[in-house]
Amino acid sequence: xxxxxxxxxxxxxxxxxxxxxxxxxxxxxxxxxxxxxxxxxxxxxxxxxxxxxxxxxxxxxxxxxxxxxxxxxxxxxxxxxxxxxxxxxxxxxxxxxxxxxxxxxxxxxxxxxxxxxxxxxxxxxxxxxxxxxxxxxxxxxxxxxxxxxxxxxxxxxxxxxxxxxxxxxxxxxxxxxxxxxxxxxxxxxxxxxxxxxxxxxxxxxxxxxxxxxxxxxxxxxxxxxxxxxxxxxxxxxxxxxxxxxxxxxxxxxxxxxxxxxxxxxxxxxxxxxxxxxxxxxxxxxxxxxxxxxxxxxxxxxxxxxxxxxxxxxxxxxxxxxxxxxxxxxxxxxxxxxxxxxxx
Amino acid sequence: xxxxxxxxxxxxxxxxxxxxxxxxxxxxxxxxxxxxxxxxxxxxxxxxxxxxxxxxxxxxxxxxxxxxxxxxxxxxxxxxxxxxxxxxxxxxxxxxxxxxxxxxxxxxxxxxxxxxxxxxxxxxxxxxxxxxxxxxxxxxxxxxxxxxxxxxxxxxxxxxxxxxxxxxxxxxxxxxxxxxxxxxxxxxxxxxxxxxxxxxxxxxxxxxxxxxxxxxxxxxxxxxxxxxxxxxxxxxxxxxxxxxxxxxxxxxxxxxxxxxxxxxxxxxxxxxxxxxxxxxxxxxxxxxxxxxxxxxxxxxxxxxxxxxxxxxxxxxxxxxxxxxxxxxxxxxxxxxxxxxxxx
Numbered sequence: 312x313x314x315x316x317x318x319x320x321x322x323x324x325x326x327x328x329x330x331x332x333x334x335x336x337x338x339x340x341x342x343x344x345x346x347x348x349x350x351x352x353x354x355x356x357x358x359x360x361x362x363x364x365x366x367x368x369x370x371x372x373x374x375x376x377x378x379x380x381x382x383x384x385x386x387x388x389x390x391x392x393x394x395x396x397x398x399x400x401x402x403x404x405x406x407x408x409x410x411x412x413x414x415x416x417x418x419x420x421x422x423x424x425x426x427x428x429x430x431x432x433x434x435x436x437x438x439x440x441x442x443x444x445x446x447x448x449x450x451x452x453x454x455x456x457x458x459x460x461x462x463x464x465x466x467x468x469x470x471x472x473x474x475x476x477x478x479x480x481x482x483x484x485x486x487x488x489x490x491x492x493x494x495x496x497x498x499x500x501x502x503x504x505x506x507x508x509x510x511x512x513x514x515x516x517x518x519x520x521x522x523x524x525x526x527x528x529x530x531x532x533x534x535x536x537x538x539x540x541x542x543x544x545x546x547x548x549x550x551x552x553x554x555x556x557x558x559x560x561x562x563x564x565x566x567x568x569x570x571x572x573x574x575x576x577x578x579x580x581x582x583x584x585x586x587x588x589x590x591x592x593x594x595x596x597x598x599x600x601x602x603x604x605x606x607x608x609x610x611x612x613x614x615x616x617x618x619x620x621x622x623x624x625x626x627x628x629x630x631x632x633x634x635x636x637x638x639x640x641x642x643x644x645x646x647x648x649x650x651x652x653x654x
Numbered sequence: 655x656x657x658x659x660x661x662x663x664x665x666x667x668x669x670x671x672x673x674x675x676x677x678x679x680x681x682x683x684x685x686x687x688x689x690x691x692x693x694x695x696x697x698x699x700x701x702x703x704x705x706x707x708x709x710x711x712x713x714x715x716x717x718x719x720x721x722x723x724x725x726x727x728x729x730x731x732x733x734x735x736x737x738x739x740x741x742x743x744x745x746x747x748x749x750x751x752x753x754x755x756x757x758x759x760x761x762x763x764x765x766x767x768x769x770x771x772x773x774x775x776x777x778x779x780x781x782x783x784x785x786x787x788x789x790x791x792x793x794x795x796x797x798x799x800x801x802x803x804x805x806x807x808x809x810x811x812x813x814x815x816x817x818x819x820x821x822x823x824x825x826x827x828x829x830x831x832x833x834x835x836x837x838x839x840x841x842x843x844x845x846x847x848x849x850x851x852x853x854x855x856x857x858x859x860x861x862x863x864x865x866x867x868x869x870x871x872x873x874x875x876x877x878x879x880x881x882x883x884x885x886x887x888x889x890x891x892x893x894x895x896x897x898x899x900x901x902x903x904x905x906x907x908x909x910x911x912x913x914x915x916x917x918x919x920x921x922x923x924x925x926x927x928x929x930x931x932x933x934x935x936x937x938x939x940x941x942x943x944x945x946x947x948x949x950x951x952x953x954x955x956x957x958x959x960x961x962x963x964x965x966x967x968x969x970x971x972x973x974x975x976x977x978x979x980x981x982x983x984x985x986x987x988x989x990x991x992x993x994x995x996x997x
Contacts, residue, residue: 365926365930371926371930372924372926372927372929372930372931373926373930375901375930375931376901376930376931545925549925558718558719564925564928564929565929566929567925567926567929570925570926571926577922577923577924577925578922578923578925579920579921579922580920580921580923581715581920582888582892582907582910582913582920582921582937583708583714583715583716583910583913583914584715585907585935585937586715586907586908586909586910586937586938586939587708587714587715587716587718587719587937588715588718588719588937589936589937589938589939589942590936590937591934591935591936591937592928592934592935592936593932593933593934593935593936594925594928594929594930594931594932594933594934595929595932596929596932599932
């Protein structure tokens with residue numbers, strides 16, 4: 312079987328904030344054969360995530376963990392799709408899968424333990440997009456970062472979430488509320504701040520763009536200090552959070568979007584504060600906690616079903632909208648999980 | 655009973671690298687009464703530790719954890735001494751104790767759960783000075799930092815120790831060798847480097863003053879990355895170590911002597927490295943692990959008795975030598991644990 316695949320590629324390595332002009336949509340013919348051992352998937356939703364920028368750089372710490380993106384080549388990405396043809400017993404045509412596919416209309420993959428892929432359980436009753444947001448990588452990042460890295464140990468612990476209206480941040484805040492924490496988030500528009508407090512149950516939120524001094528803003532919201540900081544931004548935001556941690560405070564370093572583009576000032580932590588307050592800062596990946604993925608699906612699926620967790624998705628349409636959707640992430644234009652729906 | 659106590663005090667808050675001129679020796683009369691509930695101790699050894707500088711500043715994160723030092727006032731310090739008079743059933747004249755006493759010839763204290771103090775078991779057969787070094791705070795810092803914070807999990811893990819000939823660093827390296835690790839230390843003189851490799855069993859060591867680029871020096875010593883970094887220095891040293899960590903590397907932040915004096919450049923960690931390598935940086939105090947102190951004494955006491963751990967002490971004599979001994983720490987002039995022997 313042959314299909315014409317349209318895929319998004321970079322035109323060159325991308326070093327600063329991305330723009331649509333850094334990308335192009337290319338075409339290729341994919342050939343699937345019954346003896347290939349391969350599975351051909353028609354993608355239905357692709358995930359748009361800030362970390363992809365690090366893969367697009369010529370050189371980046373990202374390359375230690377995941378292959379860099381080469382100009383002109385397809386870009387792997389978490390996505391969901393429908394199996395069109397399968398030369399492998401585990402999958403059959405018509406199955407819906409979620410895992411590492413690509414920013415493209417079709418993906419051909421060969422199942423192996425190193426390829427993150429799972430069949431979507433249609434019996435769960437969730438819209439497919441949820442498997443790309445709250446029940447996918449973003450949800451697992453929030454879940455693992457909060458419960459495995461930060462470990463709220465007692466009711467009422469004070470949690471700060473940066474980029475709190477983003478794909479991961481909004482879930483961290485909602486999960487932390489369910490764990491009995493006091494949660495403050497920050498975001499970059501009034502509408503996002505209102506969403507956090509009015510719809511998502513955050514105890515408080517503030518617009519960092521309206522704060523001349525982030526340290527003071529956090530001191531105002533956390534007079535007794537931050538016990539748990541879930542960090543998605545880096546730079547001055549992390550530095551301000553570190554200056555406001557309480558004794559034995561824990562920082563989960565999930566992302567550093569302010570540093571991905573190389574703009575802005577890097578965080579310069581005060582080591583004396585880190586020592587005397589015995590602060591832990593830990594970088595992590597959701598997938599280091601893969602053994603908890605099944606539990607995560609049950610727990611968070613239950614919360615969503617019971618209406619305890621609201622799902623915030625921001626969906627664009629068509630493969631051609633991927634570059635704009637991606638560039639918009641770095642201008643803070645998404646609310647919740649950014650997805651592109653194909654087909 | 656009355657005794658004339660000579661004590662070391664600061665003349666003013668100390669903000670930069672300390673000099674002898676920042677201190678003076680003062681006299682006072684201490685009065686002990688049988689109904690006071692107090693214990694009068696004649697101090698025999700006092701501990702000279704870099705962290706005291708942070709207490710002497712007008713403002714410091716140190717003050718969150720331990721009282722600041724006020725000009726003209728006595729300076730509490732870990733020390734060992736002999737009980738001269740006791741109005742408390744737990745202690746008797748002639749007992750030898752180690753704990754929080756002071757940079758002074760006599761200390762009057764009232765036992766309470768908040769006062770760190772223990773009787774020295776003469777049956778152990780160790781010189782009293784060892785209870786101030788390998789069996790005291792320095793040893794416990796090394797032990798807790800290595801085994802509780804860094805947790806070597808498999809043989810052959812690669813350990814980097816900064817300020818490796820210092821009071822804590824030399825023990826971290828020796829303990830890590832006993833745990834089956836590969837250990838590299840850095841120090842500031844050829845003699846110290848030789849001590850580490852020739853006497854203390856470090857696999858390698860280097861003189862950081864002879865390295866134009868600390869990152870390159872560490873890359874040379876750790877071509878496969880640093881699994882465990884025990885950090886005593888901070889600033890550029892920590893930044894270089896962070897740039898050389900391996901995936902899932904752990905940094906125990908024990909001290910940051912380069913930052914105590916406010917000199918030098920602060921560490922500016924690369925957050926992308928911290929995230930993609932999933933690095934943990936954790937500030938800690940030995941005394942947060944107090945429940946393991948008894949075990950520590952048994953284990954490390956055994957190692958010392960069996961000659962598996964060498965004890966490196968650097969002893970000055972007389973209370974008047976305290977200011978010079980303290981100032982010398984910040985010029986890297988001590989080798990091993992710095993103590994002042996009184997009486």
